[in-house]
Amino acid sequence: MRGKVSLVTGAGSGIGRATALALAENGATIVIADMDFAAAEETAALITAASSDPDTGAAHTAPLALSCDVTRPAEVARVFAAIDDNFGGLDYAVNNAGICTEVGPISDYSLSSFRTMMSVNVMGVFTCLQHEVSAMRRRGGGAIVNLSSIFGQVSGPGYSAYTVTKHAVEGLTKSVALENAEHGIRVNCVRPSxxxxxxxxxxxxxxxxxxxxxxxxxxxxxxxxxAQPEEIAAAIVWQLSDEASFVSGGGINLDGAYLAR
Incomplete structure (x- = not known):
């Protein structure tokens, strides 16, 4: 993965941070986007510290930390402008930014919370995908991983809104994969529990x-x-890699057999 320009949204913590670190360990050049800029800078500092150790095999190109609220199209556009300016293109993208704003029965559910969750988990992914696909077509190919969930396949009491958003991510993954297969762009998702x-x-x-x-x-x-974030990150890295060169339009269950029932 050395030199592959890789965007990870929501990379200031959790799965996003673990994924950014794992990609860097494999030699990728990392763009860290998070609405919490201080957290994005912390992830960048961790990557930089690792890259100073010659035994880690980490990336040699300095990571780029950017502030981005994926619900704001102008901020997303600025991220991709920065990627072009700094690196001249994009090879990998991980659409990880997501939230769960409320858990509870649908009869009591706040419509404002529902709108917020849809804005981040669905519109945010949609907007990023638009830019990612355009950038990768110019590049001649690429790979994208979207963060779904076991609730992209099933659901649970109190999770109606979250379930809607993750089912939508599954649909986006399939549609965008089909649209871009002939352009050498693979699109997949992961389904953590x-x-x-x-x-x-x-x-x-x-x-x-x-x-x-x-x-x-x-x-x-x-x-x-x-699960631990590093377990999810390992699967994401594989999906992005050339080892998964014929894998597109689907997802990996990272759930300890939860969905096998």
Missing amino acids: VVQTPLMTGKHVNAAPGSKEWSAYENANPTKRN
Whole structure:
């Protein structure tokens, strides 16, 4: 992957940060986009520190940290302008930025929360895909991974809005893969179950490791544990790599056999 220009949205923490680090370890040039610019800079600093160690095999090109709210098309456009200005094109993209703003019965669900989640999880991915596809067609090909979820296939009580957004991501993955197969652009998704990230420990889900809620998620999984971000990142890196050269339009279940039932 040496020299491959790679965009990861929401790379300031969690799966996004783990993916950016894993891509850098494989030699890719990393563009870190996050609405929390300080967190994006922290990820960039971690990559830079790793690249100073000759035994890590990390990227030699300095990472680029950018502030970006994916719900704002102008900010997304600025990210891609910066990619062109700094690197002249894009090879890989990981559309990871996502939120879960509320969990609860649909009868009580806030419409403002629903709109916010749709704006980030669906419109944000849609807008990024528009730019990514254009950039990769100019490049002559590329690979994209979208972050779906087990709720892109099934659902659970209280997750109606989140389920809608992840089903939409699955549909986008299939459609954009079909549109761009002849252009050498592969598009896939990953479907994690519960992963130890800030999304799970925030105020809306509030399932910190060690809590009763966290234990309930662990017990619901056949493995009796939840995933770590690095486990998801490893699959994303493979999907982007040439080892997955004939893989497009689908997804990988990263769920400890949850969906096998």
